[in-house]
Amino acid sequence: MILYNEQNRTLTLHTQRTTYQMKADRRGVLLHLYYGPRVEEADLSGLLQYADRGFSPNPSGSGEDRTYSLDTLPQEYSTCGVGDFRLHSAEVEQADGSLLLDLRYAGHAILPGKYALEGLPAFFGEGWETLSVTLRDPCSGVEAELLYGVDEADDLITRAVRLTNRGTEPVALCRVMSLCLDFNRADLDFVTFNGGHVKERHLDRAPLRPGEQSVGSVRGTSSHQHNPFVILCEHDAGEDHGVCYGAALLYSGNFLAAAERSQFDDARLVMGIHPYHFRWTLDPRESFTAPEAALVCSPDGLTPMTHRFHRAIREKLIRDPYGGKRRPVLINNWEATEFHFDEEKLVAIAREGAALGMELFVMDDGWFGKRDSDFSGLGDWTVNEKKLPGGLEALAPRIRELGMQFGIWVEPEMVSEDSELYRAHPDWALGAPHRPQTQGRSQLVLDFSRQEVRDHIYAALRQVLDSAKAAYVKWDMNRSLTDVWSAAIPAGRQGEVYHRYVLGVYDLLERFRRDYPDLLIEGCSGGGGRFDAGMLYYTPQIWCSDNTDAIDRLRIQCGTTFCYPVSSVGAHVSAVPNGQTGRYTPMETRGVAAMCGTFGYEMDLGKCTDEEKEVVREQVRTFKKRAVLIHQGDYYRLTDPFRNTAYAAWAHVSTDKREALVSLVTGSTTAALPFIVLRLRGLDPDLRYRIDGGERVCGGAALMHAGISFPLIPGDYQARQVYLTAVE
Ligand code: GLA
Numbered sequence: 001m002i003l004y005n006e007q008n009r010t011l012t013l014h015t016q017r018t019t020y021q022m023k024a025d026r027r028g029v030l031l032h033l034y035y036g037p038r039v040e041e042a043d044l045s046g047l048l049q050y051a052d053r054g055f056s057p058n059p060s061g062s063g064e065d066r067t068y069s070l071d072t073l074p075q076e077y078s079t080c081g082v083g084d085f086r087l088h089s090a091e092v093e094q095a096d097g098s099l100l101l102d103l104r105y106a107g108h109a110i111l112p113g114k115y116a117l118e119g120l121p122a123f124f125g126e127g128w129e130t131l132s133v134t135l136r137d138p139c140s141g142v143e144a145e146l147l148y149g150v151d152e153a154d155d156l157i158t159r160a161v162r163l164t165n166r167g168t169e170p171v172a173l174c175r176v177m178s179l180c181l182d183f184n185r186a187d188l189d190f191v192t193f194n195g196g197h198v199k200e201r202h203l204d205r206a207p208l209r210p211g212e213q214s215v216g217s218v219r220g221t222s223s224h225q226h227n228p229f230v231i232l233c234e235h236d237a238g239e240d241h242g243v244c245y246g247a248a249l250l251y252s253g254n255f256l257a258a259a260e261r262s263q264f265d266d267a268r269l270v271m272g273i274h275p276y277h278f279r280w281t282l283d284p285r286e287s288f289t290a291p292e293a294a295l296v297c298s299p300d301g302l303t304p305m306t307h308r309f310h311r312a313i314r315e316k317l318i319r320d321p322y323g324g325k326r327r328p329v330l331i332n333n334w335e336a337t338e339f340h341f342d343e344e345k346l347v348a349i350a351r352e353g354a355a356l357g358m359e360l361f362v363m364d365d366g367w368f369g370k371r372d373s374d375f376s377g378l379g380d381w382t383v384n385e386k387k388l389p390g391g392l393e394a395l396a397p398r399i400r401e402l403g404m405q406f407g408i409w410v411e412p413e414m415v416s417e418d419s420e421l422y423r424a425h426p427d428w429a430l431g432a433p434h435r436p437q438t439q440g441r442s443q444l445v446l447d448f449s450r451q452e453v454r455d456h457i458y459a460a461l462r463q464v465l466d467s468a469k470a471a472y473v474k475w476d477m478n479r480s481l482t483d484v485w486s487a488a489i490p491a492g493r494q495g496e497v498y499h500r501y502v503l504g505v506y507d508l509l510e511r512f513r514r515d516y517p518d519l520l521i522e523g524c525s526g527g528g529g530r531f532d533a534g535m536l537y538y539t540p541q542i543w544c545s546d547n548t549d550a551i552d553r554l555r556i557q558c559g560t561t562f563c564y565p566v567s568s569v570g571a572h573v574s575a576v577p578n579g580q581t582g583r584y585t586p587m588e589t590r591g592v593a594a595m596c597g598t599f600g601y602e603m604d605l606g607k608c609t610d611e612e613k614e615v616v617r618e619q620v621r622t623f624k625k626r627a628v629l630i631h632q633g634d635y636y637r638l639t640d641p642f643r644n645t646a647y648a649a650w651a652h653v654s655t656d657k658r659e660a661l662v663s664l665v666t667g668s669t670t671a672a673l674p675f676i677v678l679r680l681r682g683l684d685p686d687l688r689y690r691i692d693g694g695e696r697v698c699g700g701a702a703l704m705h706a707g708i709s710f711p712l713i714p715g716d717y718q719a720r721q722v723y724l725t726a727v728e
Pocket of ligand 1: 476525526
């Protein structure tokens with residue numbers, strides 16, 4: 001519900017459990033009053049404090065009153081160079097060359113439904129209301145439209161910003177944040193998700209320090225190193241208590257998420273496109289739209305925050321061709337063969353998979369052009385006939401005859417120097433003239449800011465999809481951007497290329513979605529280098545990490561699922577010793593870890609023993625039975641794998657609480673093992689649950705407060721699952 005109080009000029013956004021309030025004050029400055037657990041006050045401006053603070057300047061016209069300063073008041077969208085020295089939301093080079101921006105309230109509109117952002121990912125669906133607030137710079141033609149989407153049921157508030165040049169001369173945008181959120185407190189922890197390739201999204205939590213602290217990416221993608229999802233929470237906030245604020249940016253390129261604890265112990269969070277190399281020229285009457293950010297405030301801990309993001313992303317962001325139904329269990333040949341395969345080898349892997357219940361065969365890298373290693377071939381999306389003499393037209397039907405769907409790997413944004421495409425169009429790769437390009441995985445990045453480049457790739461990939469009648473595509477992206485310079489953009493506007501590249505990627509993905517509505521696209525960037533809410537709008541699942549080690553995955557997947565739903569997390573069982581870590585883990589354990597995700601296999605099943613195959617067959621059966629519970633249910637962390645390496649546990653509980661699947665994986669073993677008692681979460685205290693379909697029945701309250709004990713589990717890296725059903 002969005003309310004405007006005319007007398008006080010306050011705007012209040014209510015969701016079921018939270019309230020957000022702002023006020024246009026007597027000077028027209030849009031002040032932020034509150035965001036937190038739901039309150040009913042129409043005007044919280046009594047919270048504002050006015051004091052004469054040294055070196056906090058006063059707006060012109062203040063006369064002798066030195067108590068009003070943009071530097072001390074909480075701002076809804078902070079400005080630049082006119083008195084607020086904290087984190088800026090926008091910075092504009094005006095026509096006169098000044099870097100000054102002042103924004104004052106000029107009006108607002110409350111609209112039914114959710115706003116849309118052309119060319120950008122955004123939440124959608126039923127039950128939304130939109131608030132649009134217009135702010136104007138009194139001294140230039142720059143206008144800002146602050147957009148708020150309010151999803152009352154899911155406690156979600158989205159934000160986006162549109163800047164328009166209503167002047168007569170061009171201006172340049174140097175910084176446009178999507179989100180600015182002020183707090184009249186600084187006793188908060190900043191939680192971020194960090195790592196690198198094969199070590200994505202490890203949680204870090206630290207109290208806000210004085211000054212700025214930030215994570216971000218200048219790699220052209222959202223990156224393995226940091227994630228555009230952050231949390232601010234009370235110091236003692238845990239899974240079930242404490243106020244938490246989660247903020248996700250729906251963007252897949254350079255981003256900045258910065259928090260500042262300022263001199264008077266208040267705090268500000270900003271989030272948006274990273275200002276690194278960003279400079280966007282706005283000609284008169286042109287607009288620039290910054291990507292959407294999504295906020296969830298949970299009054300009672302991290303778990304409800306996670307659940308709200310999961311539900312909203314699943315139901316109001318991901319456009320799933322399976323419409324929430326179970327997606328196929330896949331087998332991918334990459335870790336089995338890498339580049340070295342032929343048609344018979346692939347069919348053999350698929351046949352083994354089909355016999356064990358798998359439903360989709362994915363042919364990974366190496367099937368096209370001159371692609372026997374990662375030094376050549378990218379960009380030439382025609383079949384390598386040495387490996388596949390009959391082409392996709394021969395292979396794909398053979399897979400389908402096995403009762404499986406056919407899926408294929410592509411890396412549309414890339415080109416190898418050793419390729420027909422590069423020889424024909426060297427200027428299609430990003431790179432400045434007279435400067436050698438930096439290589440990444442021995443490949444260059446195609447200039448996706450250019451329509452003709454995207455059109456060419458689109459036409460080539462259409463042929464691939466059509467000839468294979470593919471049901472699935474793995475859309476990979478295997479390097480960071482460097483040498484970001486486009487031959488199609490004039491010298492003074494090169495600061496637009498990073499963002500235009502992302503818009504280009506979104507444009508192409510959207511075309512595929514439109515023309516192949518039944519196609520399941522799995523995002524990927526060397527595993528989880530582009531795992532963000534922006535990509536999930538186009539690709540319902542994303543390969544979570546190139547690290548398939550079951551034990552490392554416990555942390556990677558736990559970090560990922562703080563925001564992103566289990567159904568979006570690409571997870572496979574692979575062979576041992578693991579390619580990344582050299583570790584041996586039992587097949588059972590690898591299965592349990594992969595079941596906290598999309599679930600599939602990535603190995604040569606022909607090399608498995610009969611006993612292992614039996615385990616696999618049983619795993620596939622179990623996953624199929626439990627997939628709806630795992631993917632549509634509520635996910636509960638039962639341990640913290642970043643602190644507890646002795647064992648990790650989690651549970652999936654159906655929304656009606658009548659069914660639950662508890663998973664436990666132990667770490668490396670020791671003598672004198674501790675007893676493991678898990679206190680479950682999320683059950684109905686008044687229901688009684690049958691354990692593993694047997695005779696044992698236990699009350700929900702007992703399972704949650706007293707717990708469930710696991711008999712001693714000797715050996716390294718063991719796994720157990722317990723399935724609970726409510727007794728009638
Ligand atoms: C990336 C992906 C892998 C695999 C290889 C193929 O690293 O993350 O899963 O597809 O590329 O080259």
